[in-house]
Amino acid sequence: MSNLPLTAIAYPAKGSAGRTGLWRTERPVINYERCVKCLICWLYCPEPAVVRRGDDSVEIDYDYCKGCGICANECPAKAITMVEEVS
Amino acid sequence: MPRVVLSGNEAVAVGVKLSRVNVVAAYPITPQTTIVEKIADYVEQGELKARFINVESEHSAMAACIGAAAGGARCFTATSSQGLLYMGEMVYWAGGARLPIVMAVVNRALAPPWSIWCDHNDALSLRDAGWIQMWAESVQEVLDMMVLAYKVAENERVLLPVMVNLDGFLLSHAYEPVEVPTQETVDLFLPEKRPAPYWIDVVDPKSYGTIASPDTYMEFRFKLQAAMDEAARVIEEVDAEWSRMTGRSYGGLLELYKCEDAEVGLVVVGSWAGDAKEAIDRLREKGVRAGVIRLRVTRPFPSRSLASVAESMDAVAVVDRSLSPGLPSVLLSEVRNALYDNGKKPYVKGFIAGLGGRDVTPLDFEAAVESTLKAKEDGGSRVEWLGLKGGRDVC
Ligand code: SF4
Numbered sequence A: 001m002s003n004l005p006l007t008a009i010a011y012p013a014k015g016s017a018g019r020t021g022l023w024r025t026e027r028p029v030i031n032y033e034r035c036v037k038c039l040i041c042w043l044y045c046p047e048p049a050v051v052r053r054g055d056d057s058v059e060i061d062y063d064y065c066k067g068c069g070i071c072a073n074e075c076p077a078k079a080i081t082m083v084e085e086v087s
Numbered sequence B: 001m002p003r004v005v006l007s008g009n010e011a012v013a014v015g016v017k018l019s020r021v022n023v024v025a026a027y028p029i030t031p032q033t034t035i036v037e038k039i040a041d042y043v044e045q046g047e048l049k050a051r052f053i054n055v056e057s058e059h060s061a062m063a064a065c066i067g068a069a070a071g072g073a074r075c076f077t078a079t080s081s082q083g084l085l086y087m088g089e090m091v092y093w094a095g096g097a098r099l100p101i102v103m104a105v106v107n108r109a110l111a112p113p114w115s116i117w118c119d120h121n122d123a124l125s126l127r128d129a130g131w132i133q134m135w136a137e138s139v140q141e142v143l144d145m146m147v148l149a150y151k152v153a154e155n156e157r158v159l160l161p162v163m164v165n166l167d168g169f170l171l172s173h174a175y176e177p178v179e180v181p182t183q184e185t186v187d188l189f190l191p192e193k194r195p196a197p198y199w200i201d202v203v204d205p206k207s208y209g210t211i212a213s214p215d216t217y218m219e220f221r222f223k224l225q226a227a228m229d230e231a232a233r234v235i236e237e238v239d240a241e242w243s244r245m246t247g248r249s250y251g252g253l254l255e256l257y258k259c260e261d262a263e264v265g266l267v268v269v270g271s272w273a274g275d276a277k278e279a280i281d282r283l284r285e286k287g288v289r290a291g292v293i294r295l296r297v298t299r300p301f302p303s304r305s306l307a308s309v310a311e312s313m314d315a316v317a318v319v320d321r322s323l324s325p326g327l328p329s330v331l332l333s334e335v336r337n338a339l340y341d342n343g344k345k346p347y348v349k350g351f352i353a354g355l356g357g358r359d360v361t362p363l364d365f366e367a368a369v370e371s372t373l374k375a376k377e378d379g380g381s382r383v384e385w386l387g388l389k390g391g392r393d394v395c
């Protein structure tokens, strides 16, 4: 108990709640032919599971993407499609 | 030390100024309003270098204090009655988050029926929120208590918020000559706030008040309880230190008046202790060896000190300005609880009095003590409503 802080505190850590991508029923798939690197998906993803690369291209981190579809909905170039997950 | 005439509310504001508070967030409510009016003046005139945050409610006032306190600022707010109830959720938050905020509560009855006058049910409704609860008797004590409250709250062994209670109108709007400690004295007594282990810090980002699973929740609550136990000791130490610096001591958790040889004790909280003392003097003239036990602090509840004072008494009268419908009153239950485990315990009779600002005089206190001694002899009622019009036929 002595190593507990005085009150509940959380420190930023990647994936401390486990691999939340396991919940997904649909996965976002990026069509790079259409992507214009506007980074809107990167801004909107609530997780964040859209990874921004050095050249401002984007990719999805499927370990943590929960499949909410916000990125697909917001993408102005319609470059993201939600595809059903099959086990 | 300069001697000036101040109202209870002005004394709170002076206490805030002397304590060099950094952030004040408050919403007006009678009879608290003149506290924050005065503080707003100080900030406007540059006499207090603080951020004064105008908020849209008491809930937001406490929320602003919580944020600022988590960022390391010394914070203050004040409220009364309905405002305190509205603030309630955030009051618990400050306690659980261990933030050393100080709040003045100018005690006022709860509605309905609507009332702006004094009783203690507002503050007592939040007695389990993890706040230290202190109660002043005089305007001088209000001023001193404000400074002492920060010193206790910020102590590393404590780290808990403190409620400084003063009776609505009876103290808040009563003017008394007061010795104002110098700024140098207060600066020596209350150094600049030190960072606590959990301060929000952009270099070391963290989020705060997050979920605790059933695995850890109880341990956090245990720590809160342990801090309250520690606070009881710290309050006594701080009282002694203040006494060395200013010559004024209030006795820490309890103030005892003529209790050394007393056979009967009168237990009270707040400003009417003055009337209770007068009643004791009159009783002593009649040959009744009586004394006053004034609880200055009700959280942490001074159970042990109370039991050890009361064990040499035959009877105790508890005059309570609160009602717990169906119980019947908060202070009475807590006093009885404190005495129960002690080998030698006095007969206890409770009095519900002064609700909604009903006047209570030294004659009423005298009657309460006499009625307690009589009830002990003839087995009369253990609870009485003082000054109830029409007696129990009111129903
Ligand atoms: S589907 Fe939702 S979680 Fe996954 S990348 Fe898009 S916005 Fe993020």
Ligand code: SF4
Residues within 6 Å of the ligand: A030, A034, A035, A036, A037, A038, A039, A040, A041, A042, A058, A074, A075, A076, A077, A078, A079, A080
């Ligand atoms: S929102 Fe669409 S276009 Fe913009 S970066 Fe994301 S995938 Fe590319």
